[in-house]
């Protein structure tokens with residue numbers, strides 16, 4: 001892989017990864033196996049057991065990682081480092097409240113800082129047993145590469161207090177640095193998008209309204225600079241609305257968007273991308289095809 005990042009000091013954030021050349025949307029930035037991996041019941045003792053068999057060099061790498069709990073006597077350094085740096089392995093969704101079954105710490109992957117307007121998506125590739133990081137938009141040389149540590153679709157206050165509580169830092173990302181009218185508009189957009197996600201989930205029997213809401217959510221995500229975030233799921237929702245009324249033409253147009261986005265965020269070999277490719281070729285392969293009376297909806301703008 002042609003390396004596209006370098007590890008640097010980033011003002012106010014400790015170290016971070018910065019683009020060392022221009023990176024295109026959909027490029028694989030890094031794929032890396034865990035240094036140590038833990039299930040949800042991890043403890044300081046289980047972390048020490050996992051560290052025992054790894055090389056001295058890797059142990060040194062582990063103890064050189066950031067520790068947001070330094071000085072807290074009830075959280076010893078091995079545990080503090082794990083809490084600060086672990087990334088989810090497996091499917092999880094902050095929006096749906098589902099947590100991944102495992103988490104792991106990575107020598108380089110754990111150096112990505114957080115942004116509420118991320119340009120990188122982290123995806124656990126179960127086949128490779130590696131974490132992969134994908135550029136969700138074109139990135140210029142010198143830009144910091146950031147993933148999101150959590151819920152982006154909340155007000156700045158809610159996002160910042162969650163990051164402070166869980167990771168011990170005051171987020172200084174571009175979205176959290178907005179002020180005045182910009183901030184008010186940003187909060188309103190994010191909260192409306194979150195509401196739309198919920199309403200779209202309840203629109204199964206009202207496909208035309210569902211597609212309208214998907215389009216509204218996509219417009220807001222674009223205005224908010226968040227098109228890389230969770231949009232594949234929205235495209236898939238619109239695909240399903242069209243499929244349910246046997247609107248093959250528009251179903252294909254939405255499937256194409258979903259496939260393209262899954263490729264960019266998880267790679268063309270991911271299960272989600274392969275599934276969408278199948279539906280793109282033949283929307284009738286979806287179980288809900290023609291569930292409701294035939295109707296013409298609309299495709300992406």
Ligand SMILES: C[S@@+](CC[C@H](N)C(=O)[O-])C[C@H]1O[C@@H](n2cnc3c(N)ncnc32)[C@H](O)[C@@H]1O
Pocket residue numbers: 012013014015016065066067068084085110111112113114115167168169170171172173
């Ligand atoms: C997983 S580590 C990321 C790499 C870390 N900066 C380092 O030096 O190794 C998480 C820590 O990075 C810092 N950090 C990450 N994102 C940040 C942000 N948006 N604003 C401020 N600090 C951030 C915080 O100190 C946080 O506890």
